[in-house]
Amino acid sequence: MSKKYQTPLLDELKKGAFPSFVTEIEKAAEHSDMAADLLGLVELSYKERMTHWKHGGIVGVRGYGGGVIGRYSDIPEKFPGVAHFHTVRINSPSGFFYTSDAIRQVCDIWDKYGSGLTNMHGSTGDLVLLGTKTEHLESIFAEFSSRGWDLGGSGSAMRTPSCCVGKARCEWANIDTMAITNDITQHFQDEMHRPAFPYKFKFKTAGCAVDCIASIARADMSIIGTWKGDIQIDQAEVKNYKGKIDIQAEVIGMCPTGCMKMSGDQLVIDNSNCSRCMHCLARMPKALRPGKERGATLLMGSKAPIVTGALMSWVIVPFIKMEPPYEEFYELIGKIWEWWDENGKNRERIGELIERVGFPRFLKDLDIKPHPAMVKEPRRDPFFFWSEEDIVR
Amino acid sequence: MSELPQRQTDIGPPHYEQFLHPVIKKNYGKWKYHEILTPGSMVHVSDTGDKIYTVRVASPRLLSTDTLRVMADIAAKHCDGYLRFTTRNNVEFFVDAESKLAPLMSELKAKGFMIGGIGPGISNIVHTQGWVHCHSAATDASGLVKVIMDELHEYFTEKQLANRVRIAVACCVNMCGAVHCSDIALVGVHKTPPRIDDTNVKNSCEIPSTIASCPTSAISPDPAKKSVKIKLEKCMYCGNCYSVCPAMPIADPINDGIAIVVGGKVANLRSAPMFSKLAIPWLPNNPPRWPEVTNAVKQILNAYIAGAKKHERVGEWIKRIGWEKFFQEANLEFKIQHVDDFTFARETFRTTAAFKWTT
Amino acid sequence: MDKEELKKVIYDLVEASTGKKKLKQTDILKKVSADKGIEKDEVKAALRELVDAGTLIFTYFGGSYIEIPPKA
Ligand code: HEM
Ligand code: HEM
Ligand code: HEM
Numbered sequence: 001m002s003k004k005y006q007t008p009l010l011d012e013l014k015k016g017a018f019p020s021f022v023t024e025i026e027k028a029a030e031h032s033d034m035a036a037d038l039l040g041l042v043e044l045s046y047k048e049r050m051t052h053w054k055h056g057g058i059v060g061v062r063g064y065g066g067g068v069i070g071r072y073s074d075i076p077e078k079f080p081g082v083a084h085f086h087t088v089r090i091n092s093p094s095g096f097f098y099t100s101d102a103i104r105q106v107c108d109i110w111d112k113y114g115s116g117l118t119n120m121h122g123s124t125g126d127l128v129l130l131g132t133k134t135e136h137l138e139s140i141f142a143e144f145s146s147r148g149w150d151l152g153g154s155g156s157a158m159r160t161p162s163c164c165v166g167k168a169r170c171e172w173a174n175i176d177t178m179a180i181t182n183d184i185t186q187h188f189q190d191e192m193h194r195p196a197f198p199y200k201f202k203f204k205t206a207g208c209a210v211d212c213i214a215s216i217a218r219a220d221m222s223i224i225g226t227w228k229g230d231i232q233i234d235q236a237e238v239k240n241y242k243g244k245i246d247i248q249a250e251v252i253g254m255c256p257t258g259c260m261k262m263s264g265d266q267l268v269i270d271n272s273n274c275s276r277c278m279h280c281l282a283r284m285p286k287a288l289r290p291g292k293e294r295g296a297t298l299l300m301g302s303k304a305p306i307v308t309g310a311l312m313s314w315v316i317v318p319f320i321k322m323e324p325p326y327e328e329f330y331e332l333i334g335k336i337w338e339w340w341d342e343n344g345k346n347r348e349r350i351g352e353l354i355e356r357v358g359f360p361r362f363l364k365d366l367d368i369k370p371h372p373a374m375v376k377e378p379r380r381d382p383f384f385f386w387s388e389e390d391i392v393r
Numbered sequence: 394m395s396e397l398p399q400r401q402t403d404i405g406p407p408h409y410e411q412f413l414h415p416v417i418k419k420n421y422g423k424w425k426y427h428e429i430l431t432p433g434s435m436v437h438v439s440d441t442g443d444k445i446y447t448v449r450v451a452s453p454r455l456l457s458t459d460t461l462r463v464m465a466d467i468a469a470k471h472c473d474g475y476l477r478f479t480t481r482n483n484v485e486f487f488v489d490a491e492s493k494l495a496p497l498m499s500e501l502k503a504k505g506f507m508i509g510g511i512g513p514g515i516s517n518i519v520h521t522q523g524w525v526h527c528h529s530a531a532t533d534a535s536g537l538v539k540v541i542m543d544e545l546h547e548y549f550t551e552k553q554l555a556n557r558v559r560i561a562v563a564c565c566v567n568m569c570g571a572v573h574c575s576d577i578a579l580v581g582v583h584k585t586p587p588r589i590d591d592t593n594v595k596n597s598c599e600i601p602s603t604i605a606s607c608p609t610s611a612i613s614p615d616p617a618k619k620s621v622k623i624k625l626e627k628c629m630y631c632g633n634c635y636s637v638c639p640a641m642p643i644a645d646p647i648n649d650g651i652a653i654v655v656g657g658k659v660a661n662l663r664s665a666p667m668f669s670k671l672a673i674p675w676l677p678n679n680p681p682r683w684p685e686v687t688n689a690v691k692q693i694l695n696a697y698i699a700g701a702k703k704h705e706r707v708g709e710w711i712k713r714i715g716w717e718k719f720f721q722e723a724n725l726e727f728k729i730q731h732v733d734d735f736t737f738a739r740e741t742f743r744t745t746a747a748f749k750w751t752t
Numbered sequence: 753m754d755k756e757e758l759k760k761v762i763y764d765l766v767e768a769s770t771g772k773k774k775l776k777q778t779d780i781l782k783k784v785s786a787d788k789g790i791e792k793d794e795v796k797a798a799l800r801e802l803v804d805a806g807t808l809i810f811t812y813f814g815g816s817y818i819e820i821p822p823k824a
């Protein structure tokens with residue numbers, strides 16, 4: 001197929017060493033009019049330095065309240081191929097593992113009904129199919145769901161949970177992140193597909209404090225694997241690291257709590273002072289392994305700066321066992337959602353709600369015992385409220 | 394219309410187990426340690442003695458089905474049909490013997506894939522949709538990623554740094570792309586409020602939902618014009634109202650631009666996770682290759698390279714030397730926009746007379 | 753309460769609110785369960801049938817709402 005539009009600006013982005021998204025759109029344009037028109041539209045954006053997309057219309061599949069994001073060009077007369085260019089969010093499998101056959105299956109369906117363009121993956125973790133028309137949505141859903149795929153979340157709902165690679169290929173995973181993520185996803189299908197919350201809710205699960213999935217920055221509920229008990233030391237392997245790395249400077253000297261030292265050629269850790277930051281384990285993976293009692297710390301509330309400033313998740317449960325059937329966890333989530341439903345305003349994230357009414361109120365209402373792990377430091381003022389039972393009458 | 398298969402609802406995603414390489418399945422939860430072999434390959438060794446080798450390649454995230462099929466074919470040929478994607482838009486191929494690494498890597502190279510992204514360098518850039526798919530975009534995302542990685546790709550494929558430098562791009566302040574905790578992040582910013590086209594608001598927008606769309610309650614009805622008005626001092630240029638009402642366009646080619654924030658991280662290693670903080674309030678939107686932006690990123694990166702101690706992340710380096718010193722080292726001008734007046738402003742004021750003299 | 757009757761109550765509530773205030777799923781559950789003295793889950797089941805049938809739909813304007821589908 002000859003080129004439908006001249007795209008001198010985008011052509012500049014085919015140059016250079018790194019793989020080019022323009023080349024990808026061009027490949028798709030070989031067999032899709034939608035992709036061909038996308039090239040023309042994006043070229044125009046590059047020329048005018050502004051976007052040519054708008055919202056509008058209501059799109060989705062019957063019965064669901066999410067999983068499709070409506071997108072329309074603001075100049076459909078010029079680029080009819082992208083007059084509609086909706087995104088379909090397919091719920092990715094935990095850990096983003098696929099087989100060649102699974103990838104081909106996705107491609108076959110998408111080539112039939114869509115632009116042939118994808119995002120692997122959207123930032124929330126969905127397998128994103130980029131660009132289709134309203135009339136194809138039901139067909140796409142039937143083709144995918146009949147083959148065992150479902151839509152991800154969007155809107156005021158639980159969003160597609162995601163996780164780090166965990167036990168599948170990481171020695172530091174204290175919890176089975178992929179099993180947990182799959183279980184949460186299956187457990188809350190209704191909450192994902194039929195938006196019932198004040199706003200979005202995201203679960204992200206990391207196997208350890210390295211947090212490769214960035215759960216602490218972008219999940220309303222961040223589940224981060226951790227341990228109790230002593231870091232397991234293989235002293236022979238410690239010796240092997242000598243000469244390869246400077247143990248004193250790179251490991252002991254960088255321990256934030258100063259709880260490590262060498263005693264002769266033995267590495268000694270004062271575990272009661274270790275904050276489990278993961279630095280030493282990451283430096284000497286062969287010599288050090290986490291303690292034996294495994295579980296997770298639950299942190300809650302992170303969100304982007306819109307509207308009242310960015311929040312990072314903070315500790316609400318210092319230690320919880322995360323093992324099937326996760327009863328204690330689901331009971332807590334149920335209570336939290338109920339409280340959010342009762343108290344939250346429309347479009348108020350859980351972290352914002354807690355900020356508005358106060359963390360102590362959250363702890364009281366949910367009957368969670370305060371713990372010093374929940375704060376960096378205690379308050380600085382004596383302006384606190386007492387309740388009736390604190391007063392002697 | 395041809396027969397469609399029977400739809401099902403609420404079945405959730407396919408179970409991950411069917412997608413795991415047999416060696417990964419067998420050694421699930423039994424991994425002992427890993428070693429980085431090259432910036433694009435690593436080996437994980439299990440307690441059972443089994444090994445799995447991973448080769449990582451970059452992708453632009455925006456992928457055609459054509460390229461996905463090439464990846465699927467390579468995985469079928471070399472990796473028993475198994476592959477994986479990472480959160481940072483890389484693709485991973487697995488083999489179970491060292492002898493299979495070289496053929497896999499040479500085929501990947503021959504097919505034009507860039508191998509790397511493991512270890513203390515620069516992995517792929519987390520980013521959002523931009524002009525390719527979003528109505529709020531103040532800049533493009535894919536294009537910025539491309540031009541920055543074109544400049545820095547040696548840190549993906551071979552060169553090492555004191556620690557990882559995570560880069561992110563968000564094309565507007567909604568920051569779908571999670572830039573708030575990155576070592577270096579670019580955020581598209583609008584500088585001007587939406588322009589209200591009263592006639593079209595009247596004809597094509599639902600006034601109550603337009604008012605409700607504004608996160609800062611800046612929008613109120615304008616009954617005389619059957620339209621809306623914006624309280625300018627309340628507007629934070631987020632573009633939400635434009636999502637709901639296309640008669641309030643916010644895009645402004647001359648004033649839209651790019652802010653750079655630095656020094657964030659999410660990992661807990663050594664120090665607590667940190668938010669990124671403002672380094673440069675505005676750079677012009679200059680497609681297709683954004684020279685001002687790539688230069689600024691290199692300038693900040695070079696200051697980090699010159700100053701950081703081994704294993705220090707950008708934020709840890711800046712914390713050690715102090716932000717006042719950072720502006721000097723990176724040769725950046727400190728402007729009025731750097732002084733916070735938002736939610737957590739008071740925490741940022743310097744409540745000590747001890748600070749470093751800088752020029 | 754009879755399910756068909758309940759569905760009518762829900763539909764009427766959404767219809768009465770159209771053009772005035774967009775209702776979220778939770779608004780409907782709270783209001784109907786309080787008015788009629790029934791469990792939220794019962795209201796939810798009835799609402800789900802309405803949505804599955806396409807009589808009501810989920811819409812999105814910054815947040816998710818329940819509305820009557822636009823006439824095609
Ligand atoms: C008021 C705030 C926000 C608005 C109005 C907003 C709006 C949007 C829109 C319109 C899209 C669609 C882009 C497309 O065309 O594909 C989108 C995508 C997305 N948003 Fe947001 N967003 C907001 C905040 C956030 C936040 C805080 C997060 C995450 C913490 C987030 C995560 C995402 C993700 C993951 C996507 C998918 C696109 C991608 O992967 O690049 N959004 N958002
Ligand atoms: C010394 C510090 C770190 C070590 C030793 C480390 C180690 C690792 C390892 C071994 C992997 C591969 C996991 C796998 O897929 O098998 C990984 C992946 C990842 N890590 Fe880290 N990590 C560190 C710091 C960080 C930090 C600070 C971040 C984020 C801010 C981060 C984000 C990620 C992400 C997103 C991945 C997914 C794969 C990718 O980047 O392509 N890591 N990390
Ligand atoms: C409701 C709470 C408080 C009351 C009623 C209060 C009252 C007072 C009074 C009467 C004095 C003595 C003034 C004088 O020297 O004649 C004083 C001094 C002082 N207060 Fe407070 N105060 C309160 C809270 C605080 C807090 C929360 C802080 C610090 C965090 C604080 C810091 C000081 C300091 C630094 C002095 C000066 C002590 C000195 O002269 O070295 N006050 N306050």
Ligand code: HEM
Nearest residue numbers: 123124214217304305310568569570571572573574668669
């Ligand atoms: C200290 C601040 C922040 C840090 C450290 C941080 C860090 C991160 C990281 C590392 C990711 C994931 C990268 C990956 O996929 O590997 C991420 C995702 C994301 N961040 Fe942030 N971020 C911060 C602040 C913000 C802010 C302020 C916003 C929005 C205004 C935001 C919105 C998002 C969104 C939307 C995503 C991805 C969407 C999702 O998956 O939910 N982040 N962030």
Ligand code: SF4
Nearest residue numbers: 164170207208211212
């Ligand atoms: S978060 Fe921890 S357990 Fe998970 S992949 Fe990263 S280092 Fe491994």
Ligand code: SF4
Nearest residue numbers: 255274275277278280
């Ligand atoms: S995990 Fe962190 S705090 Fe604990 S011993 Fe290692 S470096 Fe020190």
Ligand code: SF4
Nearest residue numbers: 521527530564565569
């Ligand atoms: S960051 Fe802004 S412009 Fe970019 S995809 Fe998200 S909402 Fe759209």
Ligand code: SF4
Nearest residue numbers: 607628629631632634
């Ligand atoms: S741009 Fe955002 S803050 Fe400004 S009026 Fe529109 S919705 Fe409100």
